[in-house]
Amino acid sequence: MNKKLSEAVALFEEVIMYGTERIIRSFEHQIFEEYSSEQLQMLQIISKSEHISPGKLASLQGVHKSAISNRYKKLETKGLVTTVDSDEDLRGKLIALTDKGHDVVSMFNEVIYEHVEKIVLDDFQETEIDEFLRIFRKLSTILKTEGDRK
Template sequence: MKELMREAVQLFEEVMFQGAEHVIEAMDGDVWHDYSREQLQLLKLLEQFGPIQAGQLAQKQGVHKSAVSNRLKKLVDKELVVSRRGHDQRERLIELTEAGHRIVEEADAAVYRYVESLLDGNIEETEIEQFVRTFRKIKQLLRIGEE
């Protein structure tokens, strides 16, 4: 069992890191050429968790606040995000604009098209169902999205 678990962890790491790079490199569509991967990830986080403070975004991206500030400035300039006051007058919350939501939808659609073309005819529906069940359990164990 330990050997099987070791292989599962190794495969998970390979797919997470190398698979993500492979998918991103293969992306087509203007959105993947007009914005950096980090900017798109930031928009995706805002869609999921926004409105949110810049410091919390930095924590979720695993980077220093200055890196997020730089990305946010570019996204504000492109009118994809806005900064507004929170309940506390000192608090600044970042949120997506309508244009930002459209970019996230465009990026999601490009990823979906690519992954669908990659899997179509190569993986059986029952395998996809098992994949979904397994990743739902992993998501639950990691408590992703519960914040």
């Protein structure tokens, strides 16, 4: 196994694990009192997908479809998500955000951005941020392409 790649994967996992925990633990914002981190992640995924099947959502969140069903019901009750008919499968239903759901995602993104900005601007040079963006754009393209092949 390539040692550098192995280290990169381990560092990526650490950033995701500790970064998520640090961000969520450090917030005292109303949005984190109203919604769980799993619900907010679900809203983020739906936002990026426009609409998504429950099965794909379960796969992306690494949970069983029953967990998605429970989250969906809670978010639907709050007026954040709705179901829409699938264009490809006449029997299929997809999950989409309502206008209120888009508003919550926008608020969540703003809160996260402000917090990450404080962390990053103090410790990173502009060139390091540019390099980070270049690498993550490339990684994103690779991962999306790989996901489309399956």
